[in-house]
Each structure stands twice: as structure tokens, then as C-alpha cells.
């Protein structure tokens with residue numbers, strides 16, 4: 001059994017806003033093993049990127065971590081000083097931010113921007129060493145060396161995203177978070193990038209947290225997964241087990257609302273209504289207003305939300321398990 | 325068969341020469357001689373990767389941009405005949421605009437942010453001067469109900485930024501359907517929406533197609549979405565249609581290497597399923613398809629399934 005590299009325990013984070021507290025991460029608990037690929041799925045605004053930024057302790061200024069722990073290789077990240085964090089970030093844990101491919105500095109060549117990042121962490125490296133390192137990374141993500149001398153606007157979306165992945169790998173992290181890395185890309189390019197990420201992960205033995213709103217991509221990319229709704233994990237476990245035996249009503253709807261090009265053509269199920277506002281938190285099951293079959297207990301908020309293990313490593317909200 | 329639109333050899337070039345006095349003209353052949361037709365009440369999916377010419381096709385068909393060459397005939401229900409877009413008089417152009425509508429990818433960009441929902445949906449009726457003011461308002465209320473924005477009174481006075489992405493897309497659908505068009509061109513109408521909301525918009529569009537006898541040209545890069553929405557699918561690569569067939573036939577029996585590649589690049593929502601890897605060299609493909617100065621003929625392989633090639637054997641690469 002490989003060991004846990006990241007352990008997130010009962011993490012709570014909210015944003016302070018004029019309208020009140022936006023409860024973006026509620027009691028989030030999960031762990032990721034060495035070499036494992038872990039998926040985080042849920043619709044826009046459910047808190048996926050908030051989890052991601054908190055894991056690197058790069059959440060925005062109005063964010064408050066009210067409780068919980070994030071242990072990376074047994075080191076506690078919550079409460080670490082900025083200088084301690086700087087040693088961990090990019091070296092141990094790195095991230096491909098959502099939309100990062102559009103965040104390159106437009107007036108600096110791609111190679112120089114990556115070299116700069118490496119210099120910060122390995123100040124003693126020579127320029128030649130760093131260039132060799134980038135060349136090696138480019139080979140892994142399928143870019144030619146000549147790309148180093150290009151400006152961001154001279155690259156296609158797919159090339160920019162490959163370069164972002166190379167950047168995330170540049171300080172040899174143990175775990176990489178990829179937040180919607182293919183969402184803005186065309187299907188064919190997405191396919192190439194997905195293959196590239198898989199290849200890199202296997203080659204380097206990386207752990208991966210793959211974030212997406214697309215359940216089909218999660219099915220292909222991950223060993224274990226968690227489904228998020230309104231800031232909470234409502235179901236988690238082995239990807240195969242969640243697909244074959246989804247227990248939360250939201251997970252079921254997600255699975256039944258995804259079209260496919262293989263198999264019988266199915267009538268898809270629509271999910272009406274909208275996700276709840278996260279301002280000032282929720283009492284009853286957050287999904288109950290959209291749930292096709294809520295029990296009285298759910299509607300009255302009689303059962304508190306709590307994950308229980310229903311089969312080996314497969315957890316779901318107790319309320320839903322008892323209903324369905 | 326009665327068609328809503330017949331497109332023959334449509335070409336759209338862009339002049340991208342740098343500088344006003346540049347000697348060498350640089351032409352992008354964004355749409356390079358495509359042909360298709362759509363029978364009444366049926367929908368055709370136009371799929372292909374980014375930059376292959378889908379939006380350019382849509383804009384040329386809607387008269388938003390002038391085409392370079394080719395013939396487009398549309399069915400004008402007011403005259404009950406096919407009319408060539410090149411020979412329309414002013415009245416007929418108006419009739420064309422009434423009966424052919426477009427829905428865009430980004431519902432935010434296509435809705436005027438300073439107008440209320442009511443004014444946005446009223447606009448086409450005002451432009452075409454249809455009905456009395458009172459009738460028009462009634463029509464707006466009705467169409468809001470049809471697209472599921474109920475109760476309508478809640479939506480009439482609101483502005484686009486006060487609506488969610490899904491609601492905004494319902495407003496654009498309402499605006500395009502209020503004219504009772506027979507043909508609607510949809511350019512990635514759900515690609516900006518979350519999966520869950522996407523299905524209700526697609527279901528709405530399918531219901532409307534059935535109830536109101538509307539045909540769609542449905543543009544998407546996602547074959548799984550095209551499968552859900554369309555009777556037939558046309559696959560586009562570098563400005564050309566390389567294969568066109570009934571949806572299920574295209575998916576189960578793709579012939580063109582590009583179609584195979586496209587199908588094999590769609591992730592499948594089933595962890596037990598291993599996608600067949602189908603690699604092709606795009607440069608090579610480009611050479612086969614685009615460097616043919618003459619357009620390749622569309623070969624009928626049976627069951628109304630057409631592939632662009634001189635000989636199907638040439639495609640076994």
C-alpha cells in the first residue's frame with residue numbers, strides 16, 4: 001500500500017463579503033496517496049477552485065480558514081508562515097490554475113518565465129542547467145524547444161496550456177493540482193492534453209488532483225473521486241464504484257445528465273433549478289430544493305449532513321443513503 | 325424532399341494580407357466549398373474542431389457576412405417556395421430574416437445589457453412591425469412561458485446581468501423563436517453552460533423543434549451533444565465537409581479518418597470503458613483534403629452516408 005501524501009481533514013473556509021459569509025468549503029475531508037489520481041467534480045460555483053487555492057494556501061485575501069487541517073507529507077500547512085510555505089509550494093505541491101494559460105505575461109518569452117520560476121527555487125542552478133531542465137519538461141508535455149523563445153500570443157491555446165503544465169512540473173513537485181486544465185480547449189486538443197497529463201503522471205509517479213465539471217473526463221482520468229455540491233463533499237470513493245453504484249441523488253443526476261457517443265442513445269435527465277447561494281450557510285441538505293425525491297426528513301433538515309461509509313472506501317451523505 | 329435550406333458549394337474567404345498596400349494577398353479559405361441541405365423539421369449537426377469554419381458558415385448563411393461564392397436557397401414559408409439568397413428583393417430579405425434566426429454561444433454578449441428582457445424579446449416584433457403593441461406584449465409573455473421562464477412577470481422588467489447563464493440562454497431562445505422561424509442556426513448554444521443546465525436547454529430546443537416544426541443547424545465541437553440534438557451530422561475539417569450521415573450511422577460506422585479521430589477524442593462517462601486510440605497525422609490529412617484544388621466528390625457509401633474522397637479505398641490510412 002502506498003502512503004498518503006496529502007490528508008485534508010475537516011477543512012472549513014469562507015469568504016468575507018459585504019453580503020455575508022460565503023461558505024465555499026465546508027467540512028471537506030479527503031486524502032490522496034502517492035501516485036494516485038484524485039478527481040473533484042461539481043458544477044460551477046460549488047467550491048472546487050476554493051479547495052484548490054486553499055490547499056496551496058493561496059486563497060484570496062478575504063478568505064478565512066476557520067478550522068481544519070491540510071497535511072502534506074505529514075507537514076501541517078494551515079498556519080505555516082509565508083517563508084515556510086514558499087519552500088513547500090511548487091516544490092512539494094504545485095497547481096495549474098483555472099485559466100492559467102491566459103495568465104502568461106504577454107511581454108516575456110515563455111522560456112524566460114519558466115526559467116524565472118525555477119531560479120526562485122533553485123538559485124544555485126546555472127542558466128544552462130535550467131534551460132536543459134525546461135527542454136526536458138517540454139519533451140514530456142510535447143513541445144519543441146523553439147517554443148521557449150516565443151511570446152505567449154504566438155502560441156495556440158493547446159501550446160500555452162502545455163507550457164503551463166511544464167511550469168507546474170518545473171520544481172519537481174510530488175503532487176499537482178490541475179484545475180479545469182482543458183475546459184477552454186477544443187475536444188481534439190483536450191484529448192491530447194489529457195493523454196499528456198496521464199503520461200506525465202505515470203512517468204514521474206506524481207499524485208494528481210484533477211478538477212473538472214465534466215464527469216466524463218473524471219471517469220477517464222481518476223482512480224478516486226469526490227463529488228462536491230454547495231461547498232461540501234456529498235459523495236466520495238473509488239471512481240469505478242461511484243459510477244457503478246452512485247448513492248447521492250446529486251451524483252445520480254450528474255451521471256444521468258451527461259451525453260455520450262458510445263452505447264445506446266439515452267434520454268438524459270435535466271437538473272432543474274439552480275445551486276443555492278452559499279451566503280451564511282445552509283441547514284438542511286443543500287440539494288433538497290432540486291432533488292427529485294426528497295424524504296420528509298430531508299426537507300425538514302432533521303438529519304445533519306454527514307458522510308458514512310457504504311462500501312469499501314465509498315462514502316456518501318447519510319441522509320441520502322437512508323432515503324434511497 | 326422539402327428542404328428548409330439548400331447550400332451548394334459555399335465559399336467564404338478572408339483577406340488577411342498584412343498592410344494596406346501589401347503586394348501578396350493572403351487569403352484564408354475559412355469555408356471552402358461546402359454543400360448540404362436540411363429537410364423540413366430535421367436538424368443537422370455541424371461538428372469539427374476549433375477554427376474549422378463552423379461559425380463562418382453560420383454567419384454567411386444568416387447574411388451577417390457576405391459569402392465569397394456559392395448558392396444558398398432557403399424555403400420562404402410566406403411565398404411557399406425555395407428562393408435563392410442572391411436574388412431576393414427587399415421584401416424577401418425581410419421575410420428571410422423573419423424566418424431564419426440565430427442563437428449564439430455567449431448569451432451575454434448577444435443580449436443588450438441596457439435593455440430589459442421585455443424590450444429584448446420585443447425588438448424583433450417592433451422591427452418587423454408585427455401586431456399591435458398589446459398583442460406584442462402578449463406574445464412576449466407567451467414565449468417566456470414556452471421557454472420556461474415563469475412566471476413571466478418576474479422576468480419582463482429584469483436586465484440580462486440579473487439572470488443566470490441558463491436563463492439568459494432561454495431569453496435568446498425566446499427572442500429567436502418569437503418570430504416563428506422555420507430555421508434556426510445555433511452556434512454552440514450550450515457550451516458555456518453547466519452540464520446540468522445544458523440538458524434542460526437542449527430538451528427545450530428539442531421540444532420546440534417538434535412542436536413548432538423548427539429545423540436547426542446545430543453547431544458544436546462536441547459529438548455527444550450533436551448526437552443528442554440532431555438527425556444527421558456533417559463533419560467539417562479545414563473549411564470542408566469530409567463526411568455527412570445519419571447520426572447513429574456516422575457514430576457506429578465512421579469512414580473518414582478525421583471523423584474517426586474526432587469520435588475517438590470524446591471522453592466517455594464510464595470508467596470501465598477504454599476509448600479506442602485513433603491517431604492521425606493532421607498535416608498529412610490536411611494535404612489529402614485541402615490541397616486538392618478541385619473539391620473532392622462526395623461518395624455515397626449507402627444509407628445516405630457521404631464521404632469526401634475520389635475512392636473510399638484512399639481513406640484506409
Ligand SMILES: Nc1ncnc2c1ncn2[C@@H]1O[C@H](COP(=O)(O)OP(=O)(O)OP(=O)(O)O)[C@@H](O)[C@H]1O
Nearest residue numbers: 338340352354373374375376377378379380381545
Ligand atoms: N473576420 C475574420 N478575419 C479573418 N479570418 C477569420 C475571420 N473570422 C474567422 N477567420 C478564420 O476562419 C477560420 C474559421 O473560423 P471560424 O470562426 O469559422 O471557426 P469555428 O469552426 O467556428 O471555430 P470555434 O470552434 O473555435 O468556434 C479560422 O482560421 C479563423 O481564424
Ligand SMILES: Nc1ncnc2c1ncn2[C@@H]1O[C@H](COP(=O)(O)OP(=O)(O)O)[C@@H](O)[C@H]1O
Nearest residue numbers: 015022024043044045046047048049050060278
Ligand atoms: N474571492 C472571493 N470572494 C467571495 N466569494 C468568492 C471568492 N472566490 C470564490 N467565491 C465564491 O465561492 C464559491 C465557490 O467558488 P469556486 O471555488 O470558484 O467554485 P468552482 O471552482 O467550483 O466553480 C462561489 O459561490 C463563488 O462565487
Ligand code: SF4
Nearest residue numbers: 285288291294298320
Ligand atoms: S439527502 Fe434527501 S433531499 Fe438531499 S439529495 Fe438526498 S434524498 Fe435528496
Ligand SMILES: [Mg+2]
Nearest residue numbers: 048049050098
Ligand atoms: Mg473553478
Ligand SMILES: [Mg+2]
Nearest residue numbers: 378379380511
Ligand atoms: Mg465558432
